[in-house]
Amino acid sequence: MKKTNRLCPLLVCVFAAVMCGCNKGPSLAEIEDRERASRLYTNAMEDLQAGRLDAAIKGFEHVVLQEPKSYSAHFQLATLLQDVRKDYVGAIVHYRYYLQLRPKSDKATVAQDRVKLCETLLSAEMVRKAGGSASNKLAADNEKLTAACDELTKKAKKLEEDLAKANRQMTGLKAELATKTRLVAKLAEEQGGGAAKSPAIKEALAALGEERAAAERRRLRPTDAELLDTDDEPASPLGASEELAKIKGDLAKLDAEPAPKPPASANGAVAGGASANAKPVGRLPVMDGLIGGHRRSQRPARPETYTVQEGDTLFKISQRFYGSAKMWRSIQEANRAIVPADGRLRAGQVIKLP
Secondary structure, eight states, X not given: OHHHHHHHHHHHHHHHHHHHHHHOXXXXXXXXHHHHTSHHHHHHHHHHHTTOHHHHHHHHHHHHHHOTTOHHHHHHHHHHIXXXXXXXXXXXXHHHHHHHHOTTSTTHHHHHHHHHHHHHHHHHHHHHHHOHHHHHHXXXXXXXXXXXXXXHHHHHHHHHHHHHHHHHHHHHHHHHHHHHHHHHHHHHHHHOHHHXXXXXXXXXXXXXXXXXXXXXXXXXXXXXXXXXXXXXXXXOHHHHHHHHHHHHHHHHHHHHSOOOOOOBOTTXXXXXXXXXTSOOOSOOHHHHHHHHHHHHTOOSOOOSEEEOOTTOOHHHHHHHHHSSGGGHHHHHHHTTTTSOTTOOOOTTOEEEOO
């Protein structure tokens, strides 16, 4: 009885060891070796190595039918369907079977890349098979988009060239205005301190100031009012060049001509008691040419208010009462309470004339 009790624990250990050994399954390497050792797999590999590709495809198809978990056969069949048959749908199916059976194998990344390649090739093949009007329409749309892109590129280049040209013209205009200012100052200095304060010089300087302000406004982006008031054309930079040339010519004539002598009295003295060598103080021809147009453009006394008529704009009102369209902004500022920022006027409005 005692001997039987001693053997029981030993029998239990032996039974447990046997059961553990029976539950332990084969390793992956053992499964792979067993799959490749099957007669069907061996025959398919022999056909593949011998170049009998159709026979190899049929052989691997028999393998996956008999042994659906043979991941090696799935991978070999997928590569043959992709590279030989161009059967991208079948290749994707067997690649995915392989990834389900061996998701962490060394060929899993290769299988995933081949699936993506098969999907891309399959999409291109479907578009190609659709053919006909669909392909022609895609090609025509592509050509239209390409042509539109080229046209927009040309327009952008032309706008850049126009902007650069406008900037160069504005720089030249500023230089010409500065030169005119210096010439007028020189004329005033030559005429003497009293003449420098004369109304003629003041009017000339005021006109130059207005031209400079107008040039600066043209350099900036046009306002809504300037875009609406299209009756008056913007001043051209060529006008300033011609006027500058005229001033230079008059200066050259002034330097070349001798100063006229004042009439002498009976006793030989200069009339008025001035010295015979003194230069006459009067308005120069160049100042008459510069200011005459400005004085001729002045209107008679203008009213303090004006009732807007149909078709009136700020430019037209400025031209009518001031002889120039340059006062439109001053009229707008004086009537800021009733004239909107875009400069639109309504018939019947009563506006102030500054």
